[in-house]
Amino acid sequence: MVRNVIERINIITKQHFPTYAQIFNDGSKNQLGVGAAIWIPSTSFSLSLTLPTFTSVFHAEKVAILQALRYIKNNYTNGSFLIISDSRSALQSFSSPPTHTNPSLASPIISLIKSLATFFIQFLWIPSHSGIIHSEKVNQLAKSAPCSAIISTTLPNSELSTLIKRSTLDVWSHPYIKSFSNVKSHYLTIQPQL
Numbered sequence: 001m002v003r004n005v006i007e008r009i010n011i012i013t014k015q016h017f018p019t020y021a022q023i024f025n026d027g028s029k030n031q032l033g034v035g036a037a038i039w040i041p042s043t044s045f046s047l048s049l050t051l052p053t054f055t056s057v058f059h060a061e062k063v064a065i066l067q068a069l070r071y072i073k074n075n076y077t078n079g080s081f082l083i084i085s086d087s088r089s090a091l092q093s094f095s096s097p098p099t100h101t102n103p104s105l106a107s108p109i110i111s112l113i114k115s116l117a118t119f120f121i122q123f124l125w126i127p128s129h130s131g132i133i134h135s136e137k138v139n140q141l142a143k144s145a146p147c148s149a150i151i152s153t154t155l156p157n158s159e160l161s162t163l164i165k166r167s168t169l170d171v172w173s174h175p176y177i178k179s180f181s182n183v184k185s186h187y188l189t190i191q192p193q194l
Contacts, residue, residue: 035145
């Protein structure tokens with residue numbers, strides 16, 4: 001099955017994008033932290049970025065796509081590029097305009113795509129962990145990214161909301177447990193954590 005996937009991807013890229021430079025990108029979250037990476041096989045260029053530990057994988061995937069677009073803008077004056085991602089949801093996130101309540105990174109991605117109007121840029125979704133060599137390479141770069149320097153990135157409301165919830169629970173959990181330490185409370189047995 002993996003072999004069939006690889007063969008189909010090769011056929012698609014050779015038939016539809018034979019002259020396009022391929023840019024693989026990925027986001028990852030593990031015990032080391034959160035990272036995003038891009039890998040350009042034709043030039044052996046790689047870029048790995050560390051993101052704040054509270055960042056979601058979904059956001060890291062979009063940061064990787066954004067970095068691929070920034071790399072094109074900053075390093076080329078024209079050309080054809082195929083941005084390859086294993087995150088269908090990240091690719092779909094900027095296929096329609098963002099809402100005002102959750103702008104995420106869709107706005108900067110859409111703006112960059114518009115600013116690159118003289119380029120030929122296409123996006124391709126591939127299944128993750130399917131044995132595609134360059135996809136596995138960028139995955140390893142993203143996984144090891146937490147060992148590099150932290151970057152500053154604009155966080156969408158959903159990421160900030162998650163951070164605030166976690167921080168609030170952390171602040172209240174210790175006093176909550178301590179408040180029951182001197183009292184025989186059945187509630188703490190039923191609800192040991194907030």
